[in-house]
Amino acid sequence: MSTATKQVSFEDALTRYEPVMGLEVHVELNTATKMFCGCSTTFGAEPNTQVCPVCLGLPGALPVVNGKAVESAIRIGLALNCEIAEWCRFARKNYFYPDMPKNFQTSQYDEPIAFDGYMDVTLPSEDGGDGETYRIEIERAHMEEDTGKSLHVGGATGRIHGADHSLLDYNRAGIPLIEIVTKVIEVPGDKAPAVARAYVNQLRDLMVALDVSDARMDQGSLRADVNLSLKPTGSDVLGTRSETKNVNSFRSVERAVRFEIGRHAGILDGGGKVVQETRHFHESDGSTSPGREKSDAEDYRYFPEPDLAPVAPSREWVEELRGTLPEPPAERRKRLQAEWSFSDLDMRDTVGAGALDLVAATIDAGAAPQAARKWWLGELARRAKDTSVALEELPVTPAQVAGVQALIDAGRVNDKLAREVFDGVLAGEGTPEEVVVSRGLEVVSDDGALSEAVDRAIEANPDVAEKIRGGKVQAAGALIGSVMKEMKGQADAARVRELILEKLS
Structure with missing residues (x-):
């Protein structure tokens, strides 16, 4: 067994030793x-x-x-x-x-x-x-x-x-x-x-x-064993390795390597010998503990x-099977990033969220790239987190997400109403179209109803109306908000703004 228990910092260990890995x-x-x-x-x-x-x-x-x-x-x-x-x-x-x-x-x-x-x-x-x-x-x-x-x-x-x-x-x-x-x-x-x-x-x-x-x-269908040893800087002699078993996340693989480098360095600095053994990884603090001698x-x-x-x-x-190989993932990501006009950060976040295939399928179903990305990395990612399920396990399909975006593009719902459409879809109430009809979520664009609501907002906010008459067009936002509140978010905001400016110009 080792004679030293001191854990050396990762940075300090690298000043004297070079890590050698096997995965x-x-x-x-x-x-x-x-x-x-x-x-x-x-x-x-x-x-x-x-x-x-x-x-x-x-x-x-x-x-x-x-x-x-x-x-x-x-x-x-x-x-x-x-x-x-x-x-x-x-x-x-x-x-x-x-x-x-x-x-x-x-x-x-x-x-x-x-x-x-x-x-x-x-x-x-x-x-x-x-x-x-x-x-x-x-x-x-x-x-x-x-x-x-x-x-x-x-x-x-x-x-x-x-x-x-x-x-x-x-x-x-x-x-x-x-x-x-x-x-x-x-x-x-x-x-x-x-x-x-x-x-x-x-x-x-x-x-x-x-x-x-x-x-x-998370289910153990892919598990990594991290073999690591240290050798003195400049030496060709490999040290004794340890094998950290069944590491089950990308972050944990990285942490296991860092910890074992520091642990080995502490043993060697103290004049001890590293034991060839398996190790258990602990998610709580990123440490490892002995398993059995290897x-x-x-x-x-x-x-x-x-x-x-x-x-x-x-x-x-073998050659027949070679012909079935898919496009390599790295090459596919580069191609899709160019086709979608995503920035490096856009693509990194999409991949990191595990949403690449979902976004791709949503785009294939007719949604614009940025719209598909917005829903999966925003509203739907939040709901997945709230319900503690993986993003792909949400009861909504890429085709349904594209369907919600199509309703927005057609002016039938806005972003606020779209979130209510997702409520219905996730609750199993049907397609986005069926949810809009059953819940009565369609945007109101009838000029008669909107004009009456605008008149009431102007009457209730005379000071704001006076600012708009004086040329401060940006003040129209307050009146738009008042109309949207009265109509429970179902007013056509763009048409409401037009009506306000028409009445107060």
Whole structure:
């Protein structure tokens, strides 16, 4: 164990050490069934209701490879500029974990389906545009199955230490996983946390674009393991690494790197030795704590899985799948930004809000780009936050948002009334058109009704009327407000202004 506990600041650590990283990202595939059996992969089912003899590892049960998972693995490999193996095998990774019912994990070891790839990662600049770009080399992307889930009950932290007992849910055991492993990442030390965050962020965008996973970090369908070590500045000797497991947000990836740099530096400064171990990340303060001492590959006693035939994708199939790859997310963002005339900050905020696809679909449904952006990043983002749901989970479609904007463009509702239209749509009252009719929200543009309301506003505000007669046209705003209040926001404000000026000119 280390002899020092002092946590060195990130900036101080970089004066003496250079960080070296490796990132392992686990991606749950969105196949309908598990990797080696026909059990459902639906998230959130009652515990232990999506299991069978195969994924429970019962004697005599034989696995069968999920063809769709193999297809997804190949597409992921191609999108990461990897070589695709002409022949590869599964292996048994032997270790005891209570949430792995077979006591081994079916994975790939020295024969992955995809290898030797790369991803170019671009950091954002301060003004929202593109900054430096770093090439992250991919060692391999291999197929395996997920473990189950343990719930530790009775402790203060939700971890096994201090818990009274543990519950096991095997629904997740056997779900197809792709583990994407980088080669050693050495970038300028002050950039390391941001590069790690940007890499996981771009990788998630790629998985979503490929439609191979929902990549929901909050649900565990995309998880990052952060390997980190330090070496003295100028040295070629790598230090002992730690592995912070199952980090589940972009911000947490960045914080984990920063914390571990400071922790390692504190140990080394004190003359201690870093322990090769797994670490738990704590969202509350950005710290990590010990898990278990990390095993090396030979400790897992890998050997070829005897119950599964090798996978040998034909070159014709691989090239056919290459033709299904979507436009790379970074290139798509640049193209859309130019088409929509968004500033760098506009695009950064749209992407950051998770609204890019929603805005794009709303524009495709007929809305102007800035109008689509305004609704999703403003009113609808606020409602999503108030109800604690993701933006895309709101019960409103891009076509309906475009429909609301079409009503505004036609002069039938204004922005204030549009918010009431959204109230109805979100409440399930129908389409924007149906809500306008049922709630009587249409703007009043009848000159007779508006003229009478204007006369009443002038009579009630003689001092304001006198200012307008004297040439202070901007004072008309007070009378417009009075008319709008009387007509509950349904007056045509532009026509009201015209009538006021006509009567007082």
